[in-house]
Structures are given as C-alpha cells and as structure tokens.
Amino acid sequence: MNSLLWFKLEVPNIKYSLSLLLFVFLILLLGGCWSKRELNELAIVAAVGVDRVNEQYEISVQIVNPGQVASKKATSQSPVITYHATGKSLFEAIRKLTTLTPRKPYYSHAQIIIIGEELAEEGMNNILDLFQRDPEGRSEFNILIARDTTAKEVLSILTPLEDIPAKNILNALKSSEKAIGTTDSVILDDLINSLSGKGNSAVLSTIELHGDSAIGNNQTNVERIQNPAILKFGDFALFKDYKLVGFLTMAESKSYNYMNNHIKSTFEILSCPEKGKLTTEVTNSEAKITGRVQHGHPKINIKLKVEQNVADVNCKIDLTKPQNITALNKATSEAIKKGLEQTLDTLQKTYKVDALQFAEILYRQDYKGWNKIKDNWATLFPEIDVKVQVTVNTQGIGTSLNKDLQKSR
Incomplete structure (x- = not known):
C-alpha cells in the first residue's frame, strides 16, 4: 500500500521535472549572442551628411576615432574621420562606404543629419524615407540644412571645446534654442509628420560655414585663439511638399x-x-x-x-x-x-x-x-x-x- 502511494506521488514530480528541464533547454536556445557585434568591429557614426553632386547622391559620415577620444594623451590624430561616397541612389552610396571604411559603419549612435541646400531644393522625401526605414537608424536624428555650403564641408570642420564636431553642433543647437530662440531642434519623425500633414509644410534650422574651409578640416583650426573656420546657425529654412522653398530672416x-x-x-x-x-x-x-x-x-x-x-x-x-x-x-x-x-x-x-x-x-x-x-x-x-x-x-x-x-x- 505504501509503495503504491509513493509511486502515485512521484509520477507527477517526474513529469514536473521533465517539463522544467525542457523549459530551461528552450530558454538556452532562445538566448545567446548569435547576432552580437563587437565594438572593435564597428565604426561609430556621429553624424551623416547628404548632398546632390553631378546628378548623384553623395553621403558623408563623421566617424569617431575611439582611440583618440578615449586617450588622455595629446596626439596628432584627429578625434573624428570623415568618409565620402557617391552613387546613383543614396542606398548605393551608403553601401559604397563599406569599401572605404576599415569597419562597418554603425548608425545607431548618430545624432545629426545634415542635408545640402541643393538637395533640399530638389526634394528630400526619398532621403527621409530611407532613413526612417533603416533598421539601424534612429528617429532621434536632428535634421539641419547646410546653407550656402555643402553637408560634406560642414562635417569636415573640426570644432573647439568638443572633441566630436557632431556633439559640438548638437550642443550649440540646444544652447541657441534655449537662449535666443532663433533655432529649433527637429527630429526625423516630427519632420515627416509635419510634411505629411494637412499643411505639407515644415521648418528646419540651417547651419552655415564661415571662414576658410581648407583650414577648417585641419587640426590647426582648434589650436588657435580665433578659429579660421567656424560653424554658425542661420535663418530658418521653409519646406513645402518636401522641397525647400525659402528662408525666414x-x-x-x-x-x-x-x-x-x-x-x-x-x-x-x-x-x-x-x-x-x-x-x-x-x-x-x-x-x-x-x-x-x-x-x-x-x-x-x-x-x-x-x-x-x-x-x-x-x-x-x-x-x-x-x-x-x-x-x-x-x-x-x-x-x-x-x-x-x-x-x-x-x-x-x-x-x-x-x-x-x-x-x-x-x-x-x-x-x-x-x-x-x-x-x-x-x-x-x-x-x-x-x-x-x-x-x-x-x-x-x-x-x-x-x-x-x-x-x-
């Protein structure tokens, strides 16, 4: 009688144990780092620029030089490196970047997209759509328009105070927004919502290059009391139906x-x-x-x-x-x-x-x-x-x- 009772009591325990083991096994299969990417295999993109050049799209990426940014010793290396590639489509240009960079560009940490004035006048619906669809992208991109210059030139300028120029631009944008009120930080999703709304209109801050751009992309630009080349925010750019139509004062x-x-x-x-x-x-x-x-x-x-x-x-x-x-x-x-x-x-x-x-x-x-x-x-x-x-x-x-x-x- 006692042995029969023991058997009845143990059978449910055995079933429970087997179910628990199966559950743990499935968890192990679902977990892991099968899609992991090591930091030393990626090129961290801080900012992206897009221009229209000779009927082609030109993309510029500002990539962080991690060794220089993390180093406490003064060296002759730049804290960032810019790479440029052209293509008949923006997607082609982005893919061509991989043939130039020693590591795969990683866009999830990018903070700024700068669009050249010529491209903005032509229309940027395809550009915004691509960035919104990109699974590695982020909707918190701040969008700026390069006025009287190109996005490529803007991203090539080294700036003082901040090692990473993209961070310097973003900080200056936020500071100007709080202190003067003549700029406005607009992220990707908000821009698309405005342009696709009833009025089909939007406003973006502009950024201008003042001074000698040839010296601006050299380390000497941040080693002088007065910088030969500086970036400055300008007037608002007006958009209608995804196209730049003019500027406010x-x-x-x-x-x-x-x-x-x-x-x-x-x-x-x-x-x-x-x-x-x-x-x-x-x-x-x-x-x-x-x-x-x-x-x-x-x-x-x-x-x-x-x-x-x-x-x-x-x-x-x-x-x-x-x-x-x-x-x-x-x-x-x-x-x-x-x-x-x-x-x-x-x-x-x-x-x-x-x-x-x-x-x-x-x-x-x-x-x-x-x-x-x-x-x-x-x-x-x-x-x-x-x-x-x-x-x-x-x-x-x-x-x-x-x-x-x-x-x-």
Whole structure:
C-alpha cells in the first residue's frame, strides 16, 4: 500500500521535472549572442551628411576615432574621420562606404543629419524615407540644412571645446534654442509628420560655414585663439511638399518660434522714451492658436502671453514708477506683435507655406468647417484673416543699485 502511494506521488514530480528541464533547454536556445557585434568591429557614426553632386547622391559620415577620444594623451590624430561616397541612389552610396571604411559603419549612435541646400531644393522625401526605414537608424536624428555650403564641408570642420564636431553642433543647437530662440531642434519623425500633414509644410534650422574651409578640416583650426573656420546657425529654412522653398530672416525665425510655442528664453531690445536702448529678457512665453470657419472663410486667432525681466538699461528711466512699467509692457507687446505680423505676411504672401499648421488646427477644432474648405486650402491660406494679441508682464526690474543708476541717467 505504501509503495503504491509513493509511486502515485512521484509520477507527477517526474513529469514536473521533465517539463522544467525542457523549459530551461528552450530558454538556452532562445538566448545567446548569435547576432552580437563587437565594438572593435564597428565604426561609430556621429553624424551623416547628404548632398546632390553631378546628378548623384553623395553621403558623408563623421566617424569617431575611439582611440583618440578615449586617450588622455595629446596626439596628432584627429578625434573624428570623415568618409565620402557617391552613387546613383543614396542606398548605393551608403553601401559604397563599406569599401572605404576599415569597419562597418554603425548608425545607431548618430545624432545629426545634415542635408545640402541643393538637395533640399530638389526634394528630400526619398532621403527621409530611407532613413526612417533603416533598421539601424534612429528617429532621434536632428535634421539641419547646410546653407550656402555643402553637408560634406560642414562635417569636415573640426570644432573647439568638443572633441566630436557632431556633439559640438548638437550642443550649440540646444544652447541657441534655449537662449535666443532663433533655432529649433527637429527630429526625423516630427519632420515627416509635419510634411505629411494637412499643411505639407515644415521648418528646419540651417547651419552655415564661415571662414576658410581648407583650414577648417585641419587640426590647426582648434589650436588657435580665433578659429579660421567656424560653424554658425542661420535663418530658418521653409519646406513645402518636401522641397525647400525659402528662408525666414533671423527676426522672423524668432517670431515663428513665439507662435509655435518654442521660445524657452530670448530678449527684446526697445527704444527708451527719450534716447537710448533698454533690453528685456523673456523668461516665459505661451502661445495659443485657435481657428474656425465662418461662412466659408477660415479665421485664426493667436494669443501670446509673455513674461519678462529688465536685463540691460542704457537710458534714463525710473522703473520704480508703475506708469513706466506699463509703458514698457506696451512697448514690448507692440514690438513682438509687429514681428509676428511680419512673419505671418512672409509665410502667407511670399512663400504660401502653412508652417504653423493652420490646416491641422482647423481640422481638429472645426472639423465640419474644414471639410467644406479643404479642397480650396491652397488658395484660401494666403488670404486667411489672422488676429494677433500679445500680452506682456514685467516681473523683475533689477537690483536696487540698478534702480538708482536708471534714475540718475
């Protein structure tokens, strides 16, 4: 009786043990590093550039020199190396790179894509589509346009402070975005969403090369107090249907960011009542765009609220008096509003680019009205009635010492 009971008790345990062993065996088969790639077998790409040259695509890749970046000793080697290849298609050019680089280019760590102005004018839908499809790519690429130069030249410039020029460009882009508001970091997915939306439009920051490019790609460019060649961000580039159609000015770029809610901080320079200038620091900015369709005509309202501090006073003005603060708020409001209206005129009349996505706003906020006018959007957009309202509030006027200096001037 006891042996029979033991047998009944052990049989389930044996089945359980066999199932557990089979499970462990399957886990071992699924695991492992069958697709692993060692770091010393890869060339880490920091940035990618694409140009149109003689009816062909030219790709440039900025590859990190790991030994030089990791080394604490000063050497004559460059921290990065750029390789270039051409092809009838971009895919062919990318494959040709493997014949030049000693290791396989690895794009997952790339931070920036720079597109040449000529290629951008021709159209870049195929280029963006390829990068989006690439399984090794990443949607966090920041897209820039090389203005009055080529992407190849931009990626060949060695920069100070940062060993890797791509990192220097990205850091400068972020800093400018936070401090001035005339640039905007746009990643691949956001760009494609804007271009494929109702307005088929987008805006990208531009980068320019100033100085001697022949010296810029030499180590001596970072060994001097003044660099012979520097990279500088320029005005916004406007896109419609994946093609570059024009540029905003620096002031218009800032106004665009005001309306697009991308101002983190900036400044405004105003004329004082008598003579001299006063500079304010914008510490907060919040824009709200609403739209509706009335009797077949689209209406857009833009309300902008701005908070500022007094930053620099070069005139005689007593900022302790409430009436002067009220006048300052009004002056700032009028200056910003004038800039917004000028930018809207450029977008609507000059380029006819719905960069602020008015079509999307009408689609979301007045769906029935949008359906009635969507087929005529191209002709309606330049004539849209846009109402702009700017409210400014001054919070800080400086220290007591500054107040005394302002009174005495």
